Amino acid sequence: MSNKTILIAGLGLIGGSLARAIKAGHPQYHLSAYNRSQAPREFALQEQLVDEASDDFDTLAVKADVIILNFPVQLSIQFLKRLASLPLKQDVLISDSGSTKQDIMESAVSLFADKPIRFIGGHPMAGSHKTGVIASDALLFENAYYILTPAPNTQTKDIDELKLILSHTHAKFIELTADDHDAMTAVTSHFPHVVASALVHEAEDFSKQMPFTKNLAAGGFRDMTRIAESSPEMWSEILMSNADNVVSQIDQFTAQLHVVKDLIKAKQHEQLWEFFDQARELRSQMPIHKGAMANFYDLFISIPDRSDVIHEILNYLSGHELSIVNIKINETRIDINGVLQITFKTINDLETAETLIKTHTSYDVYK
Amino acid sequence: MSNKTILIAGLGLIGGSLARAIKAGHPQYHLSAYNRSQAPREFALQEQLVDEASDDFDTLAVKADVIILNFPVQLSIQFLKRLASLPLKQDVLISDSGSTKQDIMESAVSLFADKPIRFIGGHPMAGSHKTGVIASDALLFENAYYILTPAPNTQTKDIDELKLILSHTHAKFIELTADDHDAMTAVTSHFPHVVASALVHEAEDFSKQMPFTKNLAAGGFRDMTRIAESSPEMWSEILMSNADNVVSQIDQFTAQLHVVKDLIKAKQHEQLWEFFDQARELRSQMPIHKGAMANFYDLFISIPDRSDVIHEILNYLSGHELSIVNIKINETRIDINGVLQITFKTINDLETAETLIKTHTSYDVYK
Known part of the structure; x- marks a missing residue:
């Protein structure tokens, strides 16, 4: 199978970077790309990211040994439905790169129940300040976590095959269930995003009474709200596709704020100190400090x-x-x-x- | 009055940096320093930050034309009480550098009601990753906001006198009422600090079920929780001295999270999009982006x-x-x-x- 055909569906930052990494690791593969709009296809062909590009998804899909969908989750599910209706190659391996995994895994398992199609969910956890295929980078995923969410019928050799195809991403592959992935990313990413945006709204509401407030919005506030400038399309979709976990985080966070409020109102100075001290201690022990810069x-x-x-x-x-x-x-x-x-x-x-x-x-x- | 005696009470990062800046601007002033422990006094004398240092507050205070208290707010209030009992110089000018201003202004106004003492609250809004007089720096406050909170009897010439003494901080002086200062810093600093620490607690609680969560705590989560590693002493005290404003922020934030929760549960995708889009737009318009790096x-x-x-x-x-x-x-x-x-x-x-x-x-x- 050294002459695999890999279809990259969706030529944005992620799709383009995956194409570059796959090409770097496996120059003998035939890479094809689906994209609706023309400019990214032309860029990808010109830069030799892929060997073939088209807006005809069906034609590319039926020729592919491996298909990687790089769309928002709901759109990927539409493409899964389309794939379920096509005469795909026997044993085709399908994956995606979406930010949440439960919805797409449920759809894939249900759509491909009676077919030999192999589906493994994927989430390469990396991004850039730039968007689009023009910013794509074979190094984008280097040392980043790349979560794989196997389906019930996924075999070890399927995982190994996908990892081999993606080996030149130099990512750290981790297998998780879709449920665990979504629960954990709700805590570390999706809910914090709500918090960042809510902090901006709160400062704005308050500035209507005291306009100088905005001038003091610096330092910690700046760091805490930076991600509030990300794409509203992407984040509203992520929240909708991880609704239960985010709602559960909102409930728990609200309960925690209520505890702090009670401590303040009851003038429990010492317990408030403990709340901050424990947070300080816990954060200092998080692997958040590790990374490329450790031991320097x-x-x-x-x-x-x-x-x-x-x-x-x-x-x-x-x-x-x-x-x-x-x-x-x-x-x-x-x-x-x-x-x-x-x-x-x-x-x-x-x-x-x-x-x-x-x-x-x-x-x-x-x- | 070119030979003013300035007492810096409390030789930490802020006190030491104020001493350096005052000395740089007014080499003819006599600078004295009070500090309870010996090492910072010795350092300050050796580095010629001050001309005189002692642990005898009373003796230094009665000789001073200007006294700047650099302590946590409640300790500064103790020193104000002490000052009210001393035979201070006629027309002595007193200020402080505490993070909240209502408590200290109320104390000062009440304690000095029948005296010719002039008190102006101060809050130089700068910090460092280092602490202590050893990290003090005449440039610490350069271009930072330095909030001054005048008392009801403060005259323009008093403000001008304090600004002149502090001119070599090169800070941006702003006059605010103590109430306004505390309300605004609750929004931009004190409440966000609660949020950062609560996010750490929430991730920790969740990690008890799913330990891998901590590995995913990076990117936005890292930025949003960085300040949770600050001093628990300082922050529990700040919260206690700005209780009403922080409680009010907790209530408003909780209400806002509840709105988001309802949008998610009702699958109001479009309104959720608006929540994120407005936050993005609002933040992009904040002066948060300005600063030394603009226009480069x-x-x-x-x-x-x-x-x-x-x-x-x-x-x-x-x-x-x-x-x-x-x-x-x-x-x-x-x-x-x-x-x-x-x-x-x-x-x-x-x-x-x-x-x-x-x-x-x-x-x-x-x-």
């Missing part, structure tokens, strides 16, 4: 609010072969930037940089 | 997850006199870093950098 060495430099200061500091460091892993300005002050954080691979490099900066400047430097 | 030019480079890649890119840019305003890795992928964002002062510099990177690498570059 941070140097913090208090820099003035001047546009050439990074350039100045990088000049002092240049020519010393320092392995800079990351560099960023932390927005620790409200409204402006203030502390430059440079991350090094080794403690030696950190110490060299510290000495260089202290020699050339009077900026405060912390480790 | 961003270049985005999709980089592989390799520790030497920033070093590599900076090498390509070095020697071209490019005005780099900011540089950071955006954590757009869950768990790892993926897009390097470099901000330039001019469009010409951005274009030069784009050409250099495209010449030397095959990384995708976006503007």
Whole structure:
């Protein structure tokens, strides 16, 4: 089966990035792409992401060994219905990349009950600030979780086959039930999204009485509401397709806020302290801190609010072969930037940089 | 009055930074510092932040023309009571740097009702990831809002005098009533802090059923809960001293979540879309986006997850006199870093950098 035909249905950021990764890992595969509008198809052909592209879904589908649907969940379900009516190849392997998994798994299991079609749900958990196939990137999923939700009749070899096709995403594949996936992402993603948008509404409502409020909406508020600027189409659809779990989170969160309210009203200072202290402790233990940057060495430099200061500091460091892993300005002050954080691979490099900066400047430097 | 004596009471990050800024602007002033523990006093003397330091508050207070209290609000109120009992200089000017303003203003107005003491509440809205006088920084408040809450008997010349003393903080001074300050900061800071900690508790509670949840707690969840790792002492005290406003925010937020819940349960897809779309639109119009980085030019480079890649890119840019305003890795992928964002002062510099990177690498570059 070295000459598999893979159909990427839906050429957006995710579909395009999957195409790039599959092509990188398996140059011998025939990649086809379905997309309704023309521009992404032309881009994909021109950039050689795929070998063939068309707006004729049926014709591409019947020739495919593997089909990956990259649409919002409800649209993917429409395409599943279409696939169930087509004379697909024997043993075709179908997957998707939607953000929720229960609805699509239920549809697939029901639609393909009497067919040899193999369906495995998929959710590559990565995104970008850019959208569209033009922003697609073979590296988009590198080290990201890629959740696979098998159907009851899925066999280990089917999972292995899909993982092999997707191997050059360099993602971390995890198998979960659709129910578990949706319950967990409700907690870590879908409900927090509601919270972010509700915080914006609340600040806006309040600003009608006190317009200066918006000027103070910085720092923590800025971080907490950043995701409220994401696509309303995508998020309203995700919420609708994960309704029960999100409603359950709203209920539990409301109950928790009620407890805090009672503590405040009863002046239970010590228990309020515990509420914050436990949260602090719990978060510090979360794997949230791990990732590519673990075990490296941070140097913090208090820099003035001047546009050439990074350039100045990088000049002092240049020519010393320092392995800079990351560099960023932390927005620790409200409204402006203030502390430059440079991350090094080794403690030696950190110490060299510290000495260089202290020699050339009077900026405060912390480790 | 060029030889004013200024007492900085409480030598932490804020007190130390105020001392540095006052000293920078008015080298002729005599700066004294009260601190109970010895180490910060020794540090402040050694670093010449202040001219005199002691744990004898009364002796320093009676010699001072200006006294700035840098304590948690309830402790500042204890010091106000102490000050009311001392034979202070005629026309002494007292201020503080606490996070809430109603309690301290009420205390000051009542305690000093029959005295010539002038009290103006203060809240410099800046912080750092570091604490203590050792992290103090004359630039800490640069461009940050510095809220002043005048008392009923405060005169314009008193405000002007305090602003002059603090002029080298380079902060943006704003006058507000204590009530307005506390109401607005409840919306933009104190209540969001409750939300961040409650999100952590909720994820933790849920993880007891499904431990893998914590692995998915990244991206938006990470940004939204970052402030939950702040000091529980500070935040429980802030909440207690802004109880009514925070309780009112909890009630309004709960009501808002209830509306969202009803929309989800009633499958009101379109109204849910509007909820998200309005939040997106409202946030995009907030001054949250403004600041030091406005009107500069961003270049985005999709980089592989390799520790030497920033070093590599900076090498390509070095020697071209490019005005780099900011540089950071955006954590757009869950768990790892993926897009390097470099901000330039001019469009010409951005274009030069784009050409250099495209010449030397095959990384995708976006503007």
